[in-house]
Amino acid sequence: MTAVRTPAVFITGTDTGAGKTRISCALLLAAQRRSLRAVGMKPVASGSTWQAGALRNEDADLIHAHSSPPVPARALINPYTFEEPIAPQLAARHAGVEIELGRMQTCFQALADEASLVIVEGVGGWAVPFSDTMMQMHLVRALDVPVIMVVGIRLGCINHALLSARAIAADGCRLLGWIANRIDPETACSDEVIASIAGQLGVPLLAEVPHGLSVDRMAAIVDPALDPVLAGAVAGSS
Numbered sequence: 001m002t003a004v005r006t007p008a009v010f011i012t013g014t015d016t017g018a019g020k021t022r023i024s025c026a027l028l029l030a031a032q033r034r035s036l037r038a039v040g041m042k043p044v045a046s047g048s049t050w051q052a053g054a055l056r057n058e059d060a061d062l063i064h065a066h067s068s069p070p071v072p073a074r075a076l077i078n079p080y081t082f083e084e085p086i087a088p089q090l091a092a093r094h095a096g097v098e099i100e101l102g103r104m105q106t107c108f109q110a111l112a113d114e115a116s117l118v119i120v121e122g123v124g125g126w127a128v129p130f131s132d133t134m135m136q137m138h139l140v141r142a143l144d145v146p147v148i149m150v151v152g153i154r155l156g157c158i159n160h161a162l163l164s165a166r167a168i169a170a171d172g173c174r175l176l177g178w179i180a181n182r183i184d185p186e187t188a189c190s191d192e193v194i195a196s197i198a199g200q201l202g203v204p205l206l207a208e209v210p211h212g213l214s215v216d217r218m219a220a221i222v223d224p225a226l227d228p229v230l231a232g233a234v235a236g237s238s
């Protein structure tokens, strides 16, 4: 028999600030416009503030706010929230917390069980350590989800995009495609930059997001990126 899993995708970026959160939220909105029950996840977040006795992270709040109602518990959406706005491995160490793969898998499965699509936002870029022995890619492999890379279009992004795509492949993960996000309107020759990356990457350019769009307007533009995610829902035999 063929097992059908809840479709899911991991959103990585060329770097911190590439636009992962905005694009994850736009994908959540786009999916809801397709009548899907879409929920987001931010497994690890650093840089948070105390509110009403709990640590709250802005990315996790945005993902929470753009997920389909009834929105899952924050503890499932964002199992690891650290106060310091630093690399997760350091933030976890300073907080005396060990980031555990099993806990993130359990939260992901609980979200997937109640949803028709899960969008998982990574932290920073691709090569992010969670501990001395665990990298972010171990989570992606454990969740067995494909990857979409958000390329923040700015000086240096060709190098970041090509290196990240190589690393994703070398880590045994599947890159479905990439999204060009025009985060910096001052980027010189941005059309040529996007064309250069498109010519080198060998995976589809799924969407090109103009500068300055609201998440609401981004949703229509990133909608085609849902197609390869939904097409990959058949997981194999059981």
Ligand SMILES: Nc1ncnc2c1ncn2[C@@H]1O[C@H](COP(=O)(O)OP(=O)(O)OP(=O)(O)O)[C@@H](O)[C@H]1O
Binding pocket: 013, 015, 016, 017, 018, 019, 020, 021, 022, 023, 059, 123, 124, 181, 182, 183, 209, 210, 211, 212, 213
């Ligand atoms: N297309 C765009 N046009 C203008 N501003 C944008 C665009 N995309 C993202 N931004 C802005 O860039 C900043 C970084 O975006 P975002 O938080 O989505 O990045 P990120 O990759 O999730 O960052 P982090 O590594 O902190 O998780 C935000 O202030 C966001 O509003």
Ligand SMILES: [Mg+2]
Binding pocket: 020, 021, 022, 059, 121
């Ligand atoms: Mg983010």
